[in-house]
Amino acid sequence: EDKVVQSPLSLVVHEGDTVTLNCSYEVTNFRSLLWYKQEKKAPTFLFMLTSSGIEKKSGRLSSILDKKELFSILNITATQTGDSAIYLCAVAFTGGGNKLTFGTGTQLKVEL
Amino acid sequence: KAGVTQTPRYLIKTRGQQVTLSCSPISGHRSVSWYQQTPGQGLQFLFEYFSETQRNKGNFPGRFSGRQFSNSRSEMNVSTLELGDSALYLCASSLMNTGELFFGEGSRLTVL
Numbered sequence: 001e002d003k004v005v006q007s008p009l010s011l012v013v014h015e016g017d018t019v020t021l022n023c024s025y026e027v028t029n030f031r032s033l034l035w036y037k038q039e040k041k042a043p044t045f046l047f048m049l050t051s052s053g054i055e056k057k058s059g060r061l062s063s064i065l066d067k068k069e070l071f072s073i074l075n076i077t078a079t080q081t082g083d084s085a086i087y088l089c090a091v092a093f094t095g096g097g098n099k100l101t102f103g104t105g106t107q108l109k110v111e112l
Numbered sequence: 113k114a115g116v117t118q119t120p121r122y123l124i125k126t127r128g129q130q131v132t133l134s135c136s137p138i139s140g141h142r143s144v145s146w147y148q149q150t151p152g153q154g155l156q157f158l159f160e161y162f163s164e165t166q167r168n169k170g171n172f173p174g175r176f177s178g179r180q181f182s183n184s185r186s187e188m189n190v191s192t193l194e195l196g197d198s199a200l201y202l203c204a205s206s207l208m209n210t211g212e213l214f215f216g217e218g219s220r221l222t223v224l
Contacts, residue, residue: 034211041200042116042215043155088155092211097160098145098204099168100211104154 002027006089006103014111017079021106023089024071033065033072034100036088043088046074079110114138116216118203124222130191133219137184137205143167144186145213146178149200161186198223
């Protein structure tokens with residue numbers, strides 16, 4: 001059975017801190033790993049990773065994939081209260097179209 | 113450009129009833145996926161439609177069904193509702209088969 005596991009389940013940090021969110025996976029027919037941010041209801045796309053060792057970066061967010069060890073990390077530097085959200089990791093499959101298997105998410109709260 | 117629109121946003125049903133949820137994708141997007149989100153199980157894939165054909169299906173009972181129309185709008189139907197069907201139902205559209213999904217705000221279903 002395909003499995004995507006995220007850790008920690010939740011964390012609370014202070015503005016300005018750096019956080020690292022983890023995502024490990026055990027799936028067959030892996031094609032890519034994606035990160036989404038869910039603030040209220042609609043998740044929004046952050047990154048798609050297909051190759052090991054190549055960092056994707058957008059502002060204060062960055063992510064990298066390790067296909068040998070089957071995990072990815074999402075880093076957020078200089079956190080702001082607006083970063084408070086659930087961060088979701090998902091895996092897409094070869095031949096699977098847009099079917100994604102999601103992890104249960106990491107709830108991040110950034111306090112002043 | 114308008115985003116993904118889901119209707120209704122909230123609804124309350126009783127056990128045994130059926131419900132139909134509607135999704136209008138972003139213009140030009142031919143892939144529409146449906147996900148169920150609950151606190152315990154997270155986001156779970158229901159099905160994906162592309163050009164009016166079901167392309168992928170998740171592990172849900174036959175009470176869950178869907179369809180897509182020629183204008184790419186999609187509907188999902190749940191028959192014989194159970195208490196456990198209470199959830200946020202998210203629709204997502206996509207231009208390509210990359211897993212980069214654009215989600216709607218969801219339809220919050222409560223089954224009493």
